[in-house]
Amino acid sequence: MPPESPADAPSPAAFGDRFDVYDVQHRDGELLYFGQPGADRATIERELWPLFREHGYDVRLTDRTGERVLVATPADAADTDTGVPWTNVALFLATLASTLFVGANWYYVDPFSPAVVRAIPFTLAVMGVLGTHELGHYVMSKHHDVDATLPYFIPFPSLFGTMGAVIRMRGRMPSRNALFDIGAAGPLAGLVAAVVVSVIGLVLPPVTVPPGVANSASAVHVDFGYPLLLRGIAAVLGEQFAYADPRTAVNPVVMGGWIGMFVTFLNLLPVGQLDGGHILRSLVGETAGRFAPLVPTALLSLGAYLWIVRDAGNAAGIWLLWGVLASVVSLSGTVTPVDDRPLDRRRVALGVVTFVLGALCFMPVPIQLG
Known part of the structure; x- marks a missing residue:
């Protein structure tokens, strides 16, 4: 018989053969389901996501201390302030x-x-x-x-x-x-x-x-x-x-x-x-x-062309700046x-x-x- 989860969280019994749970723990605001996966990570997350969302949780499958764990965290939408922004x-x-x-x-x-x-x-x-x-x-x-x-x-x-x-x-x-x-x-x-x-x-x-x-x-x-x-x-x-x-x-x-x-x-x-x-x-x-890498390269090249060939300093600065910003954004x-x-x-x-x-x-x- 699978262990019980909190009343407001999905029951391990609802996971079917996708994730066989042998322990449920609550740590630092997260709900941890320890178990054995019955499918690949993408399939498990895709099929169990609606169940967790229905209970107000986001979920991801990861490793903790050598064990496979479904980590459920309260969805931000549940905590959104409904007052005047x-x-x-x-x-x-x-x-x-x-x-x-x-x-x-x-x-x-x-x-x-x-x-x-x-x-x-x-x-x-x-x-x-x-x-x-x-x-x-x-x-x-x-x-x-x-x-x-x-x-x-x-x-x-x-x-x-x-x-x-x-x-x-x-x-x-x-x-x-x-x-x-x-x-x-x-x-x-x-x-x-x-x-x-x-x-x-x-x-x-x-x-x-x-x-x-x-x-x-x-x-x-x-x-x-x-x-x-x-x-x-x-x-x-x-x-x-x-x-x-x-x-x-x-x-x-x-x-x-x-x-x-x-x-x-x-x-x-x-x-x-x-x-x-x-x-x-x-x-x-x-x-x-x-x-x-292609986007910042193209922007920096355009900026360099406008600066050196066209002598369009102001416009060159725009594209050189955005080339740098695109490089930073790509890192995320x-x-x-x-x-x-x-x-x-x-x-x-x-x-x-x-x-x-x-x-x-x-x-x-x-x-x-x-």
């Missing part, structure tokens, strides 16, 4: 303020005057695109019963007033399907928002640079590269990014779409814990690790789902389409300052 709220409000402050510069108004309200469209565009991206991850995480936080916006007094937004996911990934759906949902949702924002921005009237700013010796000129996707939208609408009068500039709302597309490309880099790394891992399985490895069976053809096709859309968001020279 004050940290998320505070960061959201701070990012609203920072994007509004920076946006005032795009409209050439005093950020400390009532005229700052003119920058609200810019703020809504930027935060709407970034928020939609993260909410795509959040909604799909909830769909697959993966514990995830609400988005954390990151305020920063940069060119756009923010360094983006992130969500945190806890616990193991149940399947390749879940890994793909969660990974792809963010870029696809954010890209839809970026397209909508771009269309709105392109049809809005341009802004005029005040003579005092245009003629100032200390003025910094910012040149943006535009990805193929954004150029295609402008071509369909019959709109333009440059005007005969150098003091006329595209409506700042367009920059919300530009940011969304640039963020989409960066997130779809197929390495480590980035969205692209999740999608690639779900598409090709464990062989995804072979591609890890990829997510290993509990159920590692291949994706269906529909998801494979959508994965390929997602990477193609990401490529349409690529800009060799995103920004140049002069």
